[in-house]
Amino acid sequence: MENGKSVVAELAASFSGVQVTPRRKPTSTPPAASFYSPMKARPRKLVSLCIGVLGQHLEDIINDISEFTAFFPPHIKLAIMSIARRRRLLNDDVLVSLVDSSWKILDISGSEVTDVGLATVARTCSNLWAVDISRCEKITAAAVSEIICHCPSLEILRCGGCPRSEFTARGCVNLLKPKLNTLEEDSWEELEAVDFGSGAQSLRWLVWPKIDDNSKEILAVECPRVIVNPKPSLLDLGGSKTPSEALASLPLDHSVVQDIDPKTWAVSAAPRRIAAAPPLPNAPPEIPIAERFRLAYVERDARLAPKRARRERQHQRRAERDYLMNDIDAKSVALASKYLSKG
Template identity: 80%
Template structure:
């Protein structure tokens, strides 16, 4: 979760690229929001190999990602349910080029009996995809997907239900950033970009220590922030615990009776 938080902050500060992404990637990730970043097909392919459990991916407004990168995500992340795309001319073009990747396919079967077939032998394409967030989808693409991918819901709304009766996941709502839950407790000042003018960069000295990679700087900043906020969180948890105990004592008759009896007993002993 910490790595994802660092990734989300880097994206918001417009510092997310292949180097940062590949340095932070973890196999436990289930969501990936690289929208509006400088990530390329190379970085996306690397993440597809590492994070094979991804179920929601946002590549909208990514000008350096093509259908080749999306193909890696589709082929390696077999649990992919939600895909966000479009948002800029290049990303719109990539989304249209990816239509064939989303269509179900029947592979060439060479086994002698059905018992010997594996699920992967029967079908291909984005078999698990159920939600496609593409706000400016063109009519032709929409008709194609509706005809050939009826299992995929395009631009779902909060009140929409699919055929199985399951509610639309919040990750499939265009109005909510995909990585919102990752940074909802993080102060927005963390990713605020200073408007101060840049100072001229002095020539590097070969005797100077090597510059810390940007991913490591983000990690250190996150660790420092966690250490700084830990006392405040502990205090807040104690206050919440005391408040809960007080509410319990006020609302529970038995607990209130015991408390009153204990107080009366102390008063009698003092007298």
């Protein structure tokens, strides 16, 4: 016990001259990150990575896509359609296989979709809010009429971008103007199920980069609430903010594929062909490709002829042996000739 006390006393005496100063807190805080400093890229979601792998091999499964996309949720179908559009694989069959009634945006710009596919989507997706049909060579005013008729919530429409789409857009100017229908009913009760108006009554933003002056003037007079080619701003004239879907600088479906790797739809450039050297003046004429195939077939047939003849002889001998072994008359004749030859 006394030894323990002496050890403690020695330790206390040895630490008596040690001065411990408390750790001071830093007075200056590190500078805050600047508003314009680049932000670190967040890791992609597992779902986005899976969609990226699926999109890279979309050519292999595009013909059978309707067999497994029925089990996908709507936002996954929309992402696959956006990738198919970027990979130049979007047509009527793919669009109809992926369409979902809950979609609110539809971007088929630059695709091979026709009036049939767009009309089918219009009847299925009645809640469409924004549609992009720019650079579509096979879309006419008839399909746009279906969109306007079946999608009363349409607020954003993108068109133009190629000669055919410009022609379609000019033909749709009268369809966009709101109209009042002439009604002749006997009572107010019968008017409850009748539409008083027609046209794009909810349309607010029209993205048409190369709109002609005549169409622009008609829209300004007949549709003053429609803003043609809106610019990015905090607030528009009506006091509301212009949505990003109405800006021509951004794809309509940019938010759908925002978390997916752009390499998913990057198509490698075709190898550059080397120009063939001009033929020499004294060179023999080039053999046509059909004649080359014919000569190659003749050469192969001549090379395989001995082997084919040997195989035919083997088949003939095997057939004769099977005949002698299975047929009783042939077997008796063979045995009789064998004994006669011995006698």
